Amino acid sequence: MKFLIKIGDKEYPIEILEGENEIKIKVGEKEFSFKKEEKVFLAKTKFEKKEFREKKILAPIAGTISEIFVKEGDFVKEGQKLFLLSAMKMENEILSDFEGKVKKIFVKKGENIKKDQILLIGE
Amino acid sequence: MKILEFEKLESTQKKAKEIAKNSEPWTVVLAKEQTVGYGRKRNFWYSPRGGLYFSAILPKTKIEDLQILTILAAFCVAKILKEDFKLEPFIKLPNDVYVNGKKICGILTENIIFGKEVRNSIIGIGLNTNIDQFPEDLKKIATSVKIELNKKVENEEILKKILNEIKEKLEIIS
Numbered sequence: 001m002k003f004l005i006k007i008g009d010k011e012y013p014i015e016i017l018e019g020e021n022e023i024k025i026k027v028g029e030k031e032f033s034f035k036k037e038e039k040v041f042l043a044k045t046k047f048e049k050k051e052f053r054e055k056k057i058l059a060p061i062a063g064t065i066s067e068i069f070v071k072e073g074d075f076v077k078e079g080q081k082l083f084l085l086s087a088m089k090m091e092n093e094i095l096s097d098f099e100g101k102v103k104k105i106f107v108k109k110g111e112n113i114k115k116d117q118i119l120l121i122g123e
Numbered sequence: 124m125k126i127l128e129f130e131k132l133e134s135t136q137k138k139a140k141e142i143a144k145n146s147e148p149w150t151v152v153l154a155k156e157q158t159v160g161y162g163r164k165r166n167f168w169y170s171p172r173g174g175l176y177f178s179a180i181l182p183k184t185k186i187e188d189l190q191i192l193t194i195l196a197a198f199c200v201a202k203i204l205k206e207d208f209k210l211e212p213f214i215k216l217p218n219d220v221y222v223n224g225k226k227i228c229g230i231l232t233e234n235i236i237f238g239k240e241v242r243n244s245i246i247g248i249g250l251n252t253n254i255d256q257f258p259e260d261l262k263k264i265a266t267s268v269k270i271e272l273n274k275k276v277e278n279e280e281i282l283k284k285i286l287n288e289i290k291e292k293l294e295i296i297s
Binding site for chain 1: 140163164186187189190193194216217218231232233234235236237238239241242
């Protein structure tokens with residue numbers, strides 16, 4: 001297959017030759033060849049969204065926040081006590097399941113909270 | 124059921140929480156006295172020698188079932204007081220037991236929650252059994268089995284009865 005490509009005022013003769021295992025592309029006197037089996041992989045790189053790295057601590061049951069043991073900006077370790085939640089005749093110690101910084105605390109001491117309400121976001 | 128007995132502890136709840144991670148369910152921490160015994164909202168629980176103070180590490184149970192168990196535990200204690208000692212207990216919900224208008228028993232369930240999972244649950248019971256007298260500030264609001272019956276009772280026997288009742292109730296509800 002032959003054709004001409006015109007770029008600006010200049011014309012380039014192009015020839016594409018298909019062999020059994022390769023494809024040749026001739027541009028003027030220059031020749032480029034590609035193996036048919038050669039596949040070009042595009043790097044599948046996804047950038048982690050910032051939210052993805054955030055760690056949410058949710059209320060396991062409805063209740064009242066009786067104690068808050070950390071403050072925004074604190075670094076917490078995995079297993080560190082974050083909240084004491086009094087709920088339905090029980091006291092619940094809520095421990096951190098991540099290591100990192102406390103980004104935001106959404107509740108106050110004495111506040112009544114619902115099940116699955118976000119208590120804290122860490123990063 | 125494994126019972127770990129201590130002469131004196133700050134709190135059986137505190138000790139049970141410390142050992143819960145590496146202990147079998149139904150391991151029981153028992154103390155002859157507590158120096159910093161506490162109830163709900165960290166209220167002080169007077170715990171001299173003579174009383175029955177213990178905390179049991181519960182098997183993994185849904186949080187909703189634990190709520191019910193906590194209330195049922197008060198019924199277990201009341202049942203024993205009524206059936207074995209002919210006392211007239213009154214259950215003050217959520218989980219205190221009164222006799223003659225005075226508190227005789229307090230129950231506290233504590234859960235340790237890691238992420239979304241209940242890692243450990245501990246039920247603690249303080250029962251005023253062989254306490255001869257209370258300090259002035261508690262005299263009007265607290266009583267003991269010994270004060271009510273005018274006789275000493277067997278702590279170990281009561282402990283086993285309560286534990287068996289709780290175990291049975293947990294099997295029924297969960």
